[in-house]
Amino acid sequence: MEIDYNNIKVIGFDADDTLWVNETYFREAEEEFGRLLSKYETPNKIDQELFKKEISNLPLYGYGVKAFVLSMVEMALELSNYNVSNKTIEAILNIGKDMLNKPVELLDGVEHVLKTLSKNYRLILATKGDLLDQERKLEKSGLTDYFHHIEVLSDKKEANYSRLLNHLDINPSEFLMIGNSLKSDILPLVNINAHAIHVPFHTTWAHEEVTEEETNGKAYKTIKSLNEILGIFD
Missing domain, CATH: 1.10.150.240 (Putative phosphatase; domain 2)
Structure with a gap:
C-alpha cells in the first residue's frame, strides 16, 4: 500500500526504544x-x-x-x-x-535524523511514562533543542493523541507519528486519520504487543531503522 506523505507538516517521535534504549x-x-x-x-x-x-x-x-x-x-x-x-x-x-541512573544510549542515526528533519518540519516528542524520569532522559540525550513541543502522556490512546493535536492546532492529516510500538505509536494515530511509521525495536513489552487481526488493513509503513526516514522525506 503506497502512502502519500506530501501533506505532512508536523512529525512526532516516541522516545523509549525509538530514540534511545529502554x-x-x-x-x-x-x-x-x-x-x-x-x-x-x-x-x-x-x-x-x-x-x-x-x-x-x-x-x-x-x-x-x-x-x-x-x-x-x-x-x-x-x-x-x-x-x-x-x-x-x-x-x-x-x-x-x-x-x-542508566546512561541514555541513543539508537543509531537518531540525532542525524532529527537534525535533518527539523530543517523542514516541526518536530514534537510524544512519550508516556514518569514525568521526572522522561525529563531526565531527554536532558541527558542532548536532543531537547530539536523539538518544538514535548509532551509526556499518561497513556497513548486515540483520545490522548486527539487532545494533543487539538491543543497544538495540528490537523491529523498533516501529522506523522514515528515509534516502535504498534499499540501505542501506530494504531491510535491511524485510527484518528493521522499517519504513522513503525520502527520495531528488538525487545517489546508484552503489554505493547498486538494481534495480526488488529493490524490487518491498517495503513502504516514499517521500516528497519530510523535512518530510512530520510529516504522517505528526501
Whole structure:
C-alpha cells in the first residue's frame, strides 16, 4: 500500500526504544528480580506474576520505572507470603535506582535524523511514562533543542493523541507519528486519520504487543531503522 506523505507538516517521535534504549533495562531488571525471589518461585512463574501485577496496577501507578518498582515490591511480599527480608526489599529499590541512573544510549542515526528533519518540519516528542524520569532522559540525550513541543502522556490512546493535536492546532492529516510500538505509536494515530511509521525495536513489552487481526488493513509503513526516514522525506 503506497502512502502519500506530501501533506505532512508536523512529525512526532516516541522516545523509549525509538530514540534511545529502554526496554532492555526492564528485561535485565526482571531477571535480577527473579534471582532475588528464586527461593520462593521459579523464574518463569515470577515473571508471569510480575507482569500480571504491573497490568493490574497500571490504572493506579501508570507507566515507568517507579511504577515498576512498586509492582516488584508488592509481588515480593505476595510471593514470599510476606516473609521477604528487608535486605531483599532494599535490593529491589536499588534495582529501580540503577534503572533511573542508566546512561541514555541513543539508537543509531537518531540525532542525524532529527537534525535533518527539523530543517523542514516541526518536530514534537510524544512519550508516556514518569514525568521526572522522561525529563531526565531527554536532558541527558542532548536532543531537547530539536523539538518544538514535548509532551509526556499518561497513556497513548486515540483520545490522548486527539487532545494533543487539538491543543497544538495540528490537523491529523498533516501529522506523522514515528515509534516502535504498534499499540501505542501506530494504531491510535491511524485510527484518528493521522499517519504513522513503525520502527520495531528488538525487545517489546508484552503489554505493547498486538494481534495480526488488529493490524490487518491498517495503513502504516514499517521500516528497519530510523535512518530510512530520510529516504522517505528526501
